Amino acid sequence: MxxxxxxxxxxxxxxxxxxxxxxxxxxxxxxxxxxxxxxxxxxxxxxxxxxxxxxxxxxxxxxxxxxxxxxxxxxxxxxxxxxxxxxxxxxxxxxxxxxxxxxxxxxxxxxxxxxxxxxxxxxxxxxxxxxxxxxxxxxxxxxxxxxxxxxxxxxxxxxxxxxxxxxxxxxxxxxxxxxxxxxxxxITPPVWWRKLLYAFPAVAFVVNLVIYYAALGLVLLTSEAGTTARQATRHWFFDTFAIGPEEMKYTVASALIATVLIIAATYALRDKSGEV
Known part of the structure; x- marks a missing residue:
């Protein structure tokens, strides 16, 4: 070592x-x-x-x-x-x-x-x-x-x-x-789109947590009184769907799509004044 x-x-x-x-x-x-x-x-x-x-x-x-x-x-x-x-x-x-x-x-x-x-x-x-x-x-x-x-x-x-x-x-x-x-x-100018892109797994994980807890809170708010968090996670949005032989949760798929859109948005809105 x-x-x-x-x-x-x-x-x-x-x-x-x-x-x-x-x-x-x-x-x-x-x-x-x-x-x-x-x-x-x-x-x-x-x-x-x-x-x-x-x-x-x-x-x-x-x-x-x-x-x-x-x-x-x-x-x-x-x-x-x-x-x-x-x-x-x-x-x-x-x-x-x-x-x-x-x-x-x-x-x-x-x-x-x-x-x-x-x-x-x-x-x-x-x-x-x-x-x-x-x-x-x-x-x-x-x-x-x-x-x-x-x-x-x-x-x-x-x-x-x-x-x-x-x-x-x-x-x-x-x-x-x-x-x-x-x-x-x-090694490179740390503009936002690069910071997000080069840390894609971590960023996607954070986005996934935001979507998960936001959806959980929304389901709890719109459910009957006394509904527990465990019961709320039985909502279809927390289920999985098939991708060929594999399965993926809707929350994870939503997070991946949202992460790509966020990175694309930061790239589109980047400051172009310093570019050659």
Whole structure:
């Protein structure tokens, strides 16, 4: 495994040469506003780690004294979960994650950027969107149930952590999109139609979710009182239709068509003043 890291050397007159190894500062000149916002949020949440260390050490001492505190056990998981989730977005922005790729470092910068674009927009971003969609009912159910700790003396209002987990995937998605746009700008002007086209799977997934939840809400609004979401999904729009030997959901087909139309519209409305 290799980890791709850059280093910036800064020298001022009369001062020693300083190597900047902070991932949040390396390549700062290339960062866009989205990248900087991600780094700033992560810098704030990084203070959770010393708090986590204090919580762990305190619990070890208290447990050794026979005074175990269940809420401290819960707090450790809360803090660790929040810090790690925010750290994922930071790692994507700063490219400080571990890259399991023995070939990447030997490629030319342009080829590296193409790999980054494909990995972020076609693989990672759709997965993060899926994580958000999967954890949404998980968080909503916890809120409705006012879920608490399994231990009577633990941290209650567990729905706060589960809701934060769901929201954090939006943060990670934002970090991924910002990094994707930055890499795209290094090989071609990142106009909107290109940003949408080169991230087609992720864009289509988002459009699919918008159509799905909009249709679900419309069916619920027009159905009899007491209709559940599960019952609403029995509407024909959520069914499948045959395409030869294969099947496809109407929502997915609608999303693909809508995505193509959106990209076509952004292309037609593009600024042509800079074109040759």
């Amino acid at each position: 290799t980890q791709h890291e850059d280093e910036v050397v800064v020298a001022t007159e009369g001062a020693p040469i300083v190597a900047i190894s902070d991932p949040g500062e390396v390549g700062r000149a290339e960062h866009n506003r989205g990248d900087r916002a991600v780094v700033q949020v992560a810098n704030v949440f990084s203070w959770l780690y010393p708090i986590l260390i204090i919580a762990i050490c305190s619990q070890v001492v208290l447990r050794g004294m026979g005074n175990n505190q269940a809420w401290l056990d819960d707090a450790q998981w809360w803090i660790y979960g929040a810090a790690v989730l925010i750290g994922i977005g930071y790692a994507v922005t700063t490219n400080s994650h571990v890259r399991v790729d023995i070939f990447y470092d030997g490629y030319a910068p342009a080829k590296q950027r193409k790999i980054d674009i494909f990995a972020l927009a076609w693989l990672f971003l759709p997965f993060i969107i899926l994580c958000w969609d999967t954890t949404l009912p998980y968080a909503l159910t916890s809120i409705v149930a006012d879920e608490g700790s399994d231990s009577p003396n633990g941290l209650h209002n567990l729905w706060i952590l589960k809701t934060f987990m769901n929201v954090s995937f939006l943060y990670i998605a934002f970090a991924t999109w910002s990094a994707y746009v930055r890499y795209l700008s290094q």
